[in-house]
Amino acid sequence: MEKEILKLGNPKLYEMSSPVEKTELSQLAPLIQDLHDTLIAFRNQYHAGRAIAAPQIGIQKRILYMYINQPTVFINPVLSFIGDEEMEVMDDCMSFPNLLVKVRRHKKIRILYRDMEWNEQEMLLEGDLSELLQHEYDHLDGILATMRAIDKYSFYMK
Numbered sequence: 001m002e003k004e005i006l007k008l009g010n011p012k013l014y015e016m017s018s019p020v021e022k023t024e025l026s027q028l029a030p031l032i033q034d035l036h037d038t039l040i041a042f043r044n045q046y047h048a049g050r051a052i053a054a055p056q057i058g059i060q061k062r063i064l065y066m067y068i069n070q071p072t073v074f075i076n077p078v079l080s081f082i083g084d085e086e087m088e089v090m091d092d093c094m095s096f097p098n099l100l101v102k103v104r105r106h107k108k109i110r111i112l113y114r115d116m117e118w119n120e121q122e123m124l125l126e127g128d129l130s131e132l133l134q135h136e137y138d139h140l141d142g143i144l145a146t147m148r149a150i151d152k153y154s155f156y157m158k
């Protein structure tokens with residue numbers, strides 16, 4: 001079911017999300033469906049949106065959902081940077097669809113996570129997807145792109 005996306009300023013977006021327990025796995029399917037439906041509805045309206053974090057629909061759990069050609073569910077992701085290379089990017093967010101924020105992100109990352117069968121998975125990402133997952137991962141720690149703005153001139157309305 002499509003859910004309301006919490007918008008910039010909503011205090012729930014600044015909360016730390018808690019890890020998923022293995023015992024919760026069997027009850028996750030409806031939440032993943034909600035994330036999917038909400039992402040697709042946003043995409044139909046704004047022609048953007050590749051991934052969504054559970055806290056953006058008010059569920060403070062460490063779950064990310066990405067849909068690019070096929071769905072990927074990241075449960076309890078752990079992100080680490082590979083190397084020191086950084087890049088400046090214009091970041092947007094489903095929680096502030098008309099705003100762009102210039103931020104600095106790492107070029108390459110490693111992400112470890114559990115899948116829907118509770119198997120450990122690993123992804124090495126760079127560029128575009130690296131940026132995307134760093135953005136989504138921040139949501140789990142209550143961090144929005146606005147908090148990572150390079151300086152006070154880094155905000156642009158679309």
Ligand SMILES: [Zn+2]
Pocket residue numbers: 092093094095135136139
């Ligand atoms: Zn976001």
